[in-house]
Amino acid sequence: MKFFQVHETSDVLRLIEDTYKPLERTEEVSLYEAFDRVLAEDVVASEDVPGFDRSTVDGYAVRAQDTYGASESMPAFLDVSGVIEMGKEGGAIAPAKAKYIPTGGMMPSGADSVVMVEHAEEVGSLLNVHKQVAPGENVIKKGEDIQAGSRVLQRGHRLQPQDLGVLAAAGVSRVKVFAKPVVGILSTGDEIVPPETKQLRPGEVRDVNTITIGAALQSMGADVLYGGIVKDDLQEYLRRARELFEKVDLLVMSGGSSVGTRDFSVQVMEALGEPGILVHGISLKPGKPTILAKAGHKPVVGLPGHPVSALIVFDLVVRRIVNRLYDRTPHPFDPRIRARLSRNLPSAVGRSDYVRVRLEKRDGEMWAIPVFGKSGLISVISESDGVIEIPARKEGLLQGEWVNVNCFVTERGIVSEEEDLSGRHSAQRGTEETPDCC
Amino acid sequence: MKFFQVHETSDVLRLIEDTYKPLERTEEVSLYEAFDRVLAEDVVASEDVPGFDRSTVDGYAVRAQDTYGASESMPAFLDVSGVIEMGKEGGAIAPAKAKYIPTGGMMPSGADSVVMVEHAEEVGSLLNVHKQVAPGENVIKKGEDIQAGSRVLQRGHRLQPQDLGVLAAAGVSRVKVFAKPVVGILSTGDEIVPPETKQLRPGEVRDVNTITIGAALQSMGADVLYGGIVKDDLQEYLRRARELFEKVDLLVMSGGSSVGTRDFSVQVMEALGEPGILVHGISLKPGKPTILAKAGHKPVVGLPGHPVSALIVFDLVVRRIVNRLYDRTPHPFDPRIRARLSRNLPSAVGRSDYVRVRLEKRDGEMWAIPVFGKSGLISVISESDGVIEIPARKEGLLQGEWVNVNCFVTERGIVSEEEDLSGRHSAQRGTEETPDCC
Incomplete structure (x- = not known):
């Protein structure tokens, strides 16, 4: 029996950055x-924004010095010499003249500021200005927002x-x-049948990973090529893997990655090309039997067959590889949500454990409640809101400890402070309690 | 001059839930x-998961009682009567017999548990069992994960x-x-020209809202119909709005929603159908000149013309309307990030203020730094990470106060505790400081 060469999670994350290169397509x-x-590529502005000196208010374009000293009791008097229309040239004004200008209108030459409509009064063709303005007041200068070439x-x-x-x-x-990375998915296993199979025969199981990993790839903007299922037959596996490999930027295989007689993934991954397998086994739970390889310049990943493990490894490892293909700038800040852990969680030092949790607000504080299930259960994966990590250096986490929750569902938009969010969670999850069995 | 009938933000959010109905398509x-x-619709399981009693380990399917009392020094002896293959029938075993079974294999009838391969040894056709198992051990029963009909x-x-x-x-x-909601976007304004215009003429401005609002709608999975730009001409505006309105589930118009002679949005929105305008003006900053209407069963929204305001109103108001069309369950927990405010922010009681902020980690704490700019600047919108609210009931927020940041960019995936995130932000934003001018 061949043993895993188990790597630490942190080493694997570094290896991804160092080994895989951005697509140049x-x-x-x-x-x-x-x-x-x-x-x-970097993008530079083609032109100045705004493209002309622009009023930021409805008012009168003037020369500021013509308004100096103006007040409610002692207005300045200017001649109104026209109206500037939106989208049209501003024209020009002479000293002691003014033109009506709407918000966003183009400043006339000769004017350097705008008197707000609230501070002026048109009496016939005469403008009474009740408040002085400074040069530049209520004006955005050409290029002030964005400079051409920047x-x-x-x-x-x-x-x-x-x-x-x-x-x-x-x-x-x-x-x-x-270009969107093209990613191929190939499932393996004699017991696996397509999810759309009408009637299962005894011993058969529907292919879950093709669906979950395919959707997760779609969420990253990748183009997914579904390679279907290959039975545990080395020659057939190799032929189908090579065929798919030729068409993709990244090949993801699921199942067949643990050590056993039926597990040909290692041989297939080695056969796809040099340098071959880089990592076989990561010190994490679940997800230990993960394989990372490289054939030519293309990454190849072997995910564990179990759907819960496969999704964890996708979120931790495969996402990084896809982001690497895009050369994508990392998310600018930590997206995790802080919550308190509802129970003790033991773990082994030297191994990173990922535990699925449900989030719940209790007395105004957010709590993370581990969602367990017998190994092999799949229903738990849609009952949790996210995942927490017990880092490799720790023996476990304590009840009440603050943890960082990586959330599965993300949503944009603005939540108002006026809203009461307390009912949200129960609305979605019903009142059922997931038992904390292990 | 007609005045806004300004509504409180919280009233508007309630009105959206009460007024607009889910699409039945x-x-x-x-x-x-x-x-x-x-x-x-609710989804019920078509079948039991698993569809058969399934082993969770590699081992030997046995009758538990045949192993009782077995230990390292006193093994139980069973006859190996075959091997169960993945994806095949489990067959049956007689008492005192055992069959090899792989992880995920189908249990044979007559067996109720699995001895792990580590605790058994095949010697010829004889199996030495070194550890007793209890009934059900290492087995998931048919339907234990998901029950048919649930x-x-x-x-x-x-x-x-x-x-x-x-x-x-x-x-x-x-x-x-x-069905994906079909949403139409129509921009208005004499100064507005399509973003792809080669060369601007004096006074012209490129249409930003069509692009930003279109992308924001795409992020929600809506199908966007781009209606282009209509000049400030009532008849033309009405004709084009009616034409687009017929094809969509929601019509979004931008610009032309403030009170002024050039602003025909109100007339157009009223003309589209009963009941017409529901809200004209919301007590929020920026975004006051927002209009909500309903024509027949369809929502119609008038966004402010200024791009920064339009995006705020989109994230606060239009997203809810689109979610309402989907009858979408709200996000199950508060997605906002907590941060401390870097400076005092004054505000007016009775008005909800939305202030764009940059996030920055300082001494291990997350800080929200308001990103200001002269009214009318657009470059600020891509320099901020999110938005905070100064609620209507408050006169402002104090420096150092904890605030909730609604973030613009969201990302799925797992961040490892091993990672150092401190460099992420500066990597994206460079070292330039956005001046805190107001």
């Missing part, structure tokens, strides 16, 4: 298609709505982004 | 296409990878989901 897309794509976004940035807005404003209507 | 999709879709997921649930896995396991290969 890029494409150009319009801003309408660029949401959530990853920039393949870098607005960096390579590796994942384009969000606000970023696309800045690009639109800066006159950038197409961007070069990384 | 549904469609059936396979699990391969169901990621992030919203269930239109509800596995509820209507309104947004399908995540783990949920799809549970459905796959339970023999559900197609699900009924809400």
Whole structure:
């Protein structure tokens, strides 16, 4: 029997950064298609924003010095010499003249500031100004927001709505982004049948990993090629793996990665190309029988067959590999939620344990409640909100300790302070208590 | 001049829940296409999971009572009567017999437990069992994970990878989901030109809201119909709005929603159908000139023209309307990140203020640094990580106070406790300091 060469989790995460290289395949897309794509080059502004001196209020464009000393009791008097229309040239004004200007309107030459409409009164063609303005007041200068030629976004940035807005404003209507990585999934196991199989025969089990890992890849913007299921037959496995491998940027295989006579994954991964297997076995639970390999420049991953383990390893390891292919800038801050642990959790030193938890608010504090189940149960995976880690250096975690929860579901948008969120969780999960059995 | 009828933010959020109704349009999709879709009905399991009594270890299927009293020094002796293959029938065993069974293999009838391979030794056809097992040990019973007919997921649930896995396991290969809402976007303003315009003329400004709001809608899984830009001409505006309105489930108009002679949005929204305008003006900053209407059963929203305001109102208001169309279950817990405020922020009682912030880790604590800019600047929107609220009941927030940050970028996946996240933020943002000017 061959043994795992088990690596520490932290070593594996470093190895991913060091070993796999970004795809150099890029494409150009319009801003309408660029949401959530990853920039393949720095972007510089094509033009000044705004493109002209612009009023920030409804009012009168003036020369500031013509208003000096003006007050409620002692207004300044200017001649109104016209109206500036939105989207049109601002024209010019002479000293002691003023033009009506709407918010966003183009400043006329000769004017350097805007008197707000609230502080002025038109009497015939005469403007009474009740408040003085300083040069530049209520005006954004040409290029003050964004300067032509300045870098607005960096390579590796994942384009969000606000970023696309800045690009639109800066006159950038197409961007070069990384091509979506093409990822192949191949399931193995004599007992595994396609999820859409009408009637299972005795001993058969539906393929769960193709569905979960496929969806997780979709959530990262990857193009997924579903390779189906290969039975535990080395030649067939090798043929099908090679066929899929040729078409993809990353090959993910699930099942067949533990040590056993039926487990050909290692042989297949070695046969795909040099340098071959880099990691066989990671010191984590669940997920120990994970394999990382590289064939030519392409990463190949062997996930454990058990769906709960496969998803943990996907979230910890495969996501990083996909982000590496995109050369994506890491998330700028820690996205984990702090919560207190509801019970003691023992663990072994030297191994990273990942424990699924449900989140619950108790007396205003967030608590993480471990969701256990007999090994092999799958229903637990949709009953939990996230995962906590018992780090390799620790013997366990104590009840009441603060932990960081990696949440599965994310949502954008603004929650108002006025809202009462206390009912949210129970609304989704019903009143059933998941038993804390182990 | 007509004045806003300003509503409190909390009233508006309630009104959305009360006024707009879920779409009844549904469609059936396979699990391969169901990621992030919203269930239109409860889903019950089609079959028991597992579909047969299943071993959770590699070992020998036995009758527990045949092992009672067995120990290292006094093994029990059983006859090995065969090998169970993955994906095949388990067959049967007689008393005092055993069959080899792999992890996930089907239990033979007559057996009730599995002796782990580590605790048994085959000597010829004789099995020496060194440890007794209890009935049910190392076995998952048929239906123990999920029972046929039990509800596995509820209507309104947004399908995540783990949920799809549970459905796959339970023999559900197609699900009924809400149709994606079709949302139309129409921009207005004489100064606004398409973002892809080659060369701006004096006074013109590129359309930012079409891009940002379109991307934000895409992030929610909506199908976006881009209606383009309509100039400030009532008849043209009405014709184009009606044309788009017919094709969509929700119409979003941007610009033209403040009180002024050029602002026809109110007239257009009233003309689209009964009951017409429900809210004109919300007591929030930025975003006051927001309009909510309903024409027939369809929601219509008028967003402020300024891109920064439009995005805030989208995240606070429009997201809820879209979620309402899906009848989506709210996010199960508070997704906001806690941080300390870096400076005093004054505000007006009775108005909800939304302030963009940058997140920064200082001495191990997360701080929220307000990102200000002259009114009208757009570059600030991609320089911030999220938004905090100064609630309507408060006069402001104090430096050092803990606040809840609604973050713009979300990311799934597991962060390891072994990782040093301190460099992440500066890596993205460079070392430039955004001036805290107001």
